[in-house]
Amino acid sequence: MTDPAGRPARKPSHPPAPLRVVALSGALRAHNMTRRALEVALRGAASEGAQTELLDLSAMEIPFCDERPDESTYPPDVQRLRGAVAAAHGILLGSPEYHGSMSGALKNALDLLGFEQFEGKMVGLVAVAGGSQSATGTLAHMRTVCRHLHAWVAPRQVSISRAKDAFGADGHLKDPDHEERLLELGREVAHYARLHFGLQKDAAPS
Numbered sequence: 001m002t003d004p005a006g007r008p009a010r011k012p013s014h015p016p017a018p019l020r021v022v023a024l025s026g027a028l029r030a031h032n033m034t035r036r037a038l039e040v041a042l043r044g045a046a047s048e049g050a051q052t053e054l055l056d057l058s059a060m061e062i063p064f065c066d067e068r069p070d071e072s073t074y075p076p077d078v079q080r081l082r083g084a085v086a087a088a089h090g091i092l093l094g095s096p097e098y099h100g101s102m103s104g105a106l107k108n109a110l111d112l113l114g115f116e117q118f119e120g121k122m123v124g125l126v127a128v129a130g131g132s133q134s135a136t137g138t139l140a141h142m143r144t145v146c147r148h149l150h151a152w153v154a155p156r157q158v159s160i161s162r163a164k165d166a167f168g169a170d171g172h173l174k175d176p177d178h179e180e181r182l183l184e185l186g187r188e189v190a191h192y193a194r195l196h197f198g199l200q201k202d203a204a205p206s
């Protein structure tokens with residue numbers, strides 16, 4: 001059996017308690033807003049009792065997925081990425097809007113991941129656009145990729161437009177509605193991830 005990429009099919013991960021939610025930030029720009037938005041969503045997940053981790057692709061050495069026969073030759077960050085996502089029950093994906101879609105960095109990271117990391121997992125989507133229009137195209141593309149990865153994508157999603165004006169100096173979003181939507185997305189991913197994996201609410205994060 002092989003996966004759609006022709007790699008030997010691996011079983012989907014079934015991580016043990018405690019509840020874990022990771023966020024994958026697909027922005028490489030210095031001082032980007034995508035990471036900041038995900039930090040807010042992770043606060044929401046933590047308020048539901050999840051242990052949280054942010055994986056920032058701008059701080060990792062992630063080469064292009066090239067279907068190399070010997071995957072052990074990928075840099076250690078690829079294994080770190082795969083391991084951290086496999087160990088999570090819920091996943092938050094964040095991307096800047098680039099030409100109406102997700103960043104190449106995020107898509108490439110997703111290409112390096114597969115069913116082992118995503119199948120049966122809860123996923124929440126966040127997109128950040130420089131322009132005034134909502135990043136719904138980007139979110140739709142992210143949703144399509146997650147469907148191919150057999151993930152459960154939360155119907156709720158968050159789009160932040162005019163990104164450069166969206167955050168105040170204190171790191172909070174100027175619009176309390178944006179802040180609340182991100183918190184709620186994080187709470188929702190954690191809540192349904194807990195239900196999907198049958199984890200107890202009182203399994204406190206360590």
Ligand SMILES: Cc1cc2nc3c(=O)[nH]c(=O)nc-3n(C[C@H](O)[C@H](O)[C@H](O)COP(=O)(O)O)c2cc1C
Pocket residue numbers: 027028029031032033034035095096097098099100101128129130131132133163164
């Ligand atoms: C290659 C490229 C394409 C972009 N395409 C769009 C776009 O289609 N729509 C838009 O609103 N902004 C677009 N932008 C602006 C980014 O969405 C904006 O810089 C955003 O803040 C990036 O998120 P970040 O703060 O997380 O880096 C584009 C920027 C780049 C570099």
